[in-house]
Amino acid sequence: MVFFSRSPQPTPPSFDDAVAPSDVLISLHQLEKSYAHGTSRSWVLRRITVDIKDGEFVSIMGPSGAGKSTLLHILGMHDSAWSGEYYFGSQPVHRLSPKDRAALHKKHIGFVFQSYHLLDHLTVYEHLDVPLSYRDIRKSERDSMVCDILDRFAIVGKKDLYPNQLSGGQQQLVAVARAVIANPKVILADEPTGNLHSSQGREIMELFKKLNDGGTTIIQVTHSEANAEYGSRIIALKDGWVVGAAQSQ
Numbered sequence: 001m002v003f004f005s006r007s008p009q010p011t012p013p014s015f016d017d018a019v020a021p022s023d024v025l026i027s028l029h030q031l032e033k034s035y036a037h038g039t040s041r042s043w044v045l046r047r048i049t050v051d052i053k054d055g056e057f058v059s060i061m062g063p064s065g066a067g068k069s070t071l072l073h074i075l076g077m078h079d080s081a082w083s084g085e086y087y088f089g090s091q092p093v094h095r096l097s098p099k100d101r102a103a104l105h106k107k108h109i110g111f112v113f114q115s116y117h118l119l120d121h122l123t124v125y126e127h128l129d130v131p132l133s134y135r136d137i138r139k140s141e142r143d144s145m146v147c148d149i150l151d152r153f154a155i156v157g158k159k160d161l162y163p164n165q166l167s168g169g170q171q172q173l174v175a176v177a178r179a180v181i182a183n184p185k186v187i188l189a190d191e192p193t194g195n196l197h198s199s200q201g202r203e204i205m206e207l208f209k210k211l212n213d214g215g216t217t218i219i220q221v222t223h224s225e226a227n228a229e230y231g232s233r234i235i236a237l238k239d240g241w242v243v244g245a246a247q248s249q
């Protein structure tokens with residue numbers, strides 16, 4: 001698998017005026033999430049107050065059940081059942097309509113789900129075309145971007161297959177490729193290398209590092225210290241609380 005053998009992808013639409021570039025890209029204030037069980041309530045995220053700067057590479061770490069995926073889904077604007085404030089650039093996500101949140105997500109965020117979330121009825125090729133279809137990109141250019149990423153991820157031979165015809169690792173590669181193909185402003189990745197061979201995992205981390213060097217903000221959930229080393233900061237969660245936020249080298 002050779003991710004970097006080709007020239008960079010065509011320049012995608014830029015970060016527009018709807019979300020003005022600023023030092024802080026993501027700002028969470030007293031964000032909380034809980035589930036009701038009969039008369040009782042269990043808390044999954046507690047008073048999360050965190051700023052993430054434009055261009056940062058942050059790792060969210062913590063034990064199983066700590067709330068990492070829950071937090072990432074809120075950042076990805078998939079989940080609206082929470083309280084507190086979430087600003088994405090100048091946009092108050094906590095006040096946006098579902099339609100506006102979805103538009104913001106589609107325009108600026110690439111998301112790698114912990115369980116991939118590939119669609120049964122779409123081929124690999126079609127999965128990779130979906131994020132491009134949200135942008136104002138000509139079909140011929142889209143085709144060339146899909147071919148380029150299939151090549152970079154060494155999955156050209158799989159392009160017409162459906163998810164149930166792929167191995168777990170291949171599904172994960174498709175999920176990562178889908179998140180990065182449209183060159184989003186932010187990549188949110190939930191254990192993006194969990195099902196990959198260690199060398200493939202390193203290549204994904206190198207790809208993220210390269211994208212981050214080019215200005216993409218990256219927030220990954222990981223259990224791997226080695227993966228966290230690629231970032232510059234760790235946000236540690238435990239039982240829904242932020243228990244530490246360390247800078248790494």
Ligand SMILES: Nc1ncnc2c1ncn2[C@@H]1O[C@H](COP(=O)(O)OP(=O)(O)OP(=O)(O)O)[C@@H](O)[C@H]1O
Binds near residue numbers: 071
């Ligand atoms: N629908 C639900 N109802 C009640 N509790 C839920 C629900 N969904 C998730 N939870 C709880 O939220 C907590 C956080 O889950 P989350 O998936 O965010 O953990 P995680 O840190 O990503 O763990 P892992 O490392 O295993 O992926 C867990 O204790 C889980 O049981």
Ligand SMILES: [Mg+2]
Binds near residue numbers: 068069070190
């Ligand atoms: Mg999780």
